Amino acid sequence: MTRHVVVLGAGTAGTMLANRLRRKLDDTWAITVVDRDDAHPYQPGFLFVPFGGSTDGLVRSRHAFVHDGVELVLEGVDRVDAAAREVLLLDGRLLPYDYLVIASGATLRPDQTPGMLGPEWRRSIFDFYTLDGAKALAGALRDFRGGRLVVHITDVPIKCPVAPLEFTFLADDWLRERGLRNETELVFVTPLDGAFTKPVASAHLGSMLADREVRVESDFLVEHIEDRTLVSYDGREVPFDLLVTVPLHMGAEFVTRSGLGDELGFVPVDKHTLRSTADAHIFAVGDAADIPTSKAGSVAHFSVDVLVDNLVELAAGRPMSHSFDGHANCFIESGDGRALLLDFNYETEPLPGTYPAPYVGPLSLLKESRANHLGKLAFRWVYWNVLLPGRPMPLAPAMSMVGKHVPTTTSQEEVRHAGHHA
Structure with a gap:
């Protein structure tokens, strides 16, 4: 008997999740991804366009990055019927699911x-x-x-x-x-x-x-x-x-129509498991979730790692054992060919140090450097060729304090307190 995982959204989080799941679930599981069009944008590249940056390669076909064993459906979503465990598409089709993952992102309004x-x-x-x-x-x-x-x-x-x-x-x-x-x-x-x-x-x-x-x-x-x-x-x-x-x-309109969203249409979830607070068979990941950390590609990456492992456990009839700590990192272009890098999670705010290798880097945290700028530029290749296809990255989803140091004017307790109230 075939069981179904349906992913609503073929953006960063949805594509990574579907590809990673396909590598880990056996053929008794069918994976379907739904999106309204076939245009996948590299959104970090938009920042440079106003200053003369090239638009070449900023938008590619979603089909090019979805695993052959994943069905990609190009259609809008009308609503989710959580009681029936079905997704109703705008063209009238019904998609049944055993587990549903909402990865429909955030929309400018x-x-x-x-x-x-x-x-x-x-x-x-x-x-x-x-x-x-x-x-x-x-x-x-x-x-x-x-x-x-x-x-x-x-x-x-x-x-x-x-x-x-x-x-x-x-x-x-x-x-x-x-x-x-x-x-x-x-x-x-x-x-x-x-x-x-x-x-x-x-x-x-x-x-x-x-x-x-x-x-x-x-x-x-x-x-x-x-x-x-x-x-x-x-x-x-x-x-x-x-x-x-x-x-x-705001979140996707179908989330609101389905009664699964907050006042902005984002999906309330447990911030560690990404499971919907309204339904045990529904999860949300990436920008669609209401977790209290940045809506950023790095959060999508690290949280997808955790969610994939948890869904594999659920598929095998085991309880979820993995927990997302809110890990995020963000490059900040600062001009003159330099950039900063922030690395933080739910509990601990950005601190000085090195990344990804403790004490070695080559990237500096909370400090402008040429290496950080080059790292941001190089990330585009990593995004298209490693992250989206679901290939492994040598970065643990949990944030590490190794290689970081607390400024002398700030105690670790203050840092953790600040993280709780950020």
Whole structure:
């Protein structure tokens, strides 16, 4: 008798999960992946497009990266019937499942902010989280001759939470190279109380913004946009000549229709097992899950490793024994051919040190370096050729403290306390 795992979403997390599962489950298990189209984007590459980066190879066919033993269905999802253990597709087909994994990611919703999608959209208001937006922004930057350039985060959570900071650092570098920095006021507008969610990293990144003379407008929750001005709920106003915004992120609409999501449409799960709090046969992974860590490719990678092992145990009739610790790492482009690297988890915030090899590196943590920049560029090849196909990576899913050190002004207890409240 054939049993079924259905994966909703063929993005980073869904593709990795399906390919890894196919290698570990026997032929009594059928694996089906569903997505609405055949275009798989390499989203980290969008960051460089506004500054003249190439778009070649940023989008590829999903079919090219799904294992031959996995069925890829290109159709939208209407809803999940958890009671019947079925997925209803928009074309009327029903997909039964024994286990369902929701990997439908996060979607940009500029329509949720009044005035964002008005006449200024793609004229003075741009995003770089989509390829079309990044291309349009490249044109706007080519024509930019100075004024107030505002980088704005509507609300959290967002995909790759460091990307707005990266854009700000790269914009500062790009403007200096063109002799426009003195003619430009750079403003970073965030709903957070600092540059990042974790205190040590936030202080470090905040000082980098200060060094570059970037004004930070914190605790800013936008209510609407009007007359090229961001207006917050508390009445503050930030005018702009060019706005680079990160719109509100929400989960897939079918998640909400199915009664499986929170107020933003993300799936509430146990943060260690990724099992839905609503149904024992449903899991969520990647950006679709509500776990309290970054919505980043590294989180997808490390959590998929844990989820695959747990699903294999469940398939064999054993209890789950693996636990995800919230491990995430993020490169942060800082301009001038350098970058930082952050490595953290649920309990411990980013700390100085080396990665991936303790004391050797070659990558530096919480420190700008050329090696980190080259590491970020090299990751594209790793993504297409190792991660997506589900090939093994020599990186444990759990974060290690070996090779890291706590700054002398911060005790380990303070670091763990900060991690709980980030």
